[in-house]
Amino acid sequence: MTQRPPLDPRLTEQRNPASTEIDRLSALEIVRVINEEDHKIAPAVATQLEQIAEAVEIAADCFRNGGRLVYFGAGTSGRLGVLDASEMPPTYGTDARMVRGVIAGGHEALTNAIEGAEDSREEGAKIVDEMEVGTDDFAFGIAASGTTPYVHGALARAQERGARTGFLLCTPPADWMLETYDVVIAPLPGPEVVTGSTRMKAGTATKLVLNTLTTGAMIRMGKVFGNLMVDLRATNEKLRDRSERILMETLDLERDAARSLLASAGGSVKTAMVMFWCGTDRDESTRVLLRAGGRIGDVLKSER
Numbered sequence: 001m002t003q004r005p006p007l008d009p010r011l012t013e014q015r016n017p018a019s020t021e022i023d024r025l026s027a028l029e030i031v032r033v034i035n036e037e038d039h040k041i042a043p044a045v046a047t048q049l050e051q052i053a054e055a056v057e058i059a060a061d062c063f064r065n066g067g068r069l070v071y072f073g074a075g076t077s078g079r080l081g082v083l084d085a086s087e088m089p090p091t092y093g094t095d096a097r098m099v100r101g102v103i104a105g106g107h108e109a110l111t112n113a114i115e116g117a118e119d120s121r122e123e124g125a126k127i128v129d130e131m132e133v134g135t136d137d138f139a140f141g142i143a144a145s146g147t148t149p150y151v152h153g154a155l156a157r158a159q160e161r162g163a164r165t166g167f168l169l170c171t172p173p174a175d176w177m178l179e180t181y182d183v184v185i186a187p188l189p190g191p192e193v194v195t196g197s198t199r200m201k202a203g204t205a206t207k208l209v210l211n212t213l214t215t216g217a218m219i220r221m222g223k224v225f226g227n228l229m230v231d232l233r234a235t236n237e238k239l240r241d242r243s244e245r246i247l248m249e250t251l252d253l254e255r256d257a258a259r260s261l262l263a264s265a266g267g268s269v270k271t272a273m274v275m276f277w278c279g280t281d282r283d284e285s286t287r288v289l290l291r292a293g294g295r296i297g298d299v300l301k302s303e304r
Contacts, residue, residue, distance in 0.1 A: 093223070167184050
């Protein structure tokens with residue numbers, strides 16, 4: 001019997017041969033099938049390391065020029081962009097405007113399906129104008145299927161305004177995408193266990209890519225020393241504890257001394273480290289950091 005070609009060329013919409021009878025399986029068998037399919041995600045992302053690294057450099061370059069990384073997406077893709085952006089201020093002490101997540105349908109679409117919101121290129125272009133996306137910004141579209149009109153409308157308008165653009169999808173990209181956008185990232189984890197349910201493998205692949213993109217950019221911006229998050233601010237008990245432990249480990253201090261130093265630095269771990277190493281007060285330590293571009297490693301190098 002001749003196998004008919006898929007009705008939809010998008011990988012995210014095709015049926016997965018491994019799960020065609022999943023509705024007949026036991027709970028354990030269902031979980032096993034899902035887990036076996038999940039094992040394909042990291043290798044798929046691994047095929048895109050050069051493209052992800054290029055996106056990291058673009059984002060870091062925009063940040064250095066005072067620009068932003070702005071995610072545009074719809075549905076699961078949009079929610080993942082908003083999630084990644086929202087984690088930057090508590091993790092790396094960034095201004096909330098530095099990494100932004102925009103979802104078709106607005107804030108309500110985070111918890112409710114806004115039917116048709118993703119179908120308008122014009123709405124995508126409109127939000128780009130409202131946000132005044134410009135030459136120092138990196139507009140990054142996320143669409144697992146690769147076809148979401150809202151996202152492409154946003155990126156097209158961002159390009160017109162001089163922004164650099166990137167696109168993330170989980171199906172083979174069309175040639176025009178590769179020719180149009182500055183960087184295209186396309187991990188291919190394969191069809192979903194439940195056909196078209198891109199919150200699963202495609203969603204996980206998307207989160208891996210976004211985690212890597214922003215983490216890499218933040219490292220390049222000097223917000224990590226060794227593998228420690230030194231650009232956090234001690235704004236709650238958990239972060240105060242983490243901040244104190246970082247100072248205890250890097251400066252060989254006891255808890256009380258670390259706590260006192262952190263307080264003198266206004267809760268800034270990086271400032272506290274510079275105060276300790278350079279013997280300067282908080283204001284001068286802040287200026288030292290600014291001259292070093294926020295990179296603790298460069299400060300330490302100059303002191304040695």
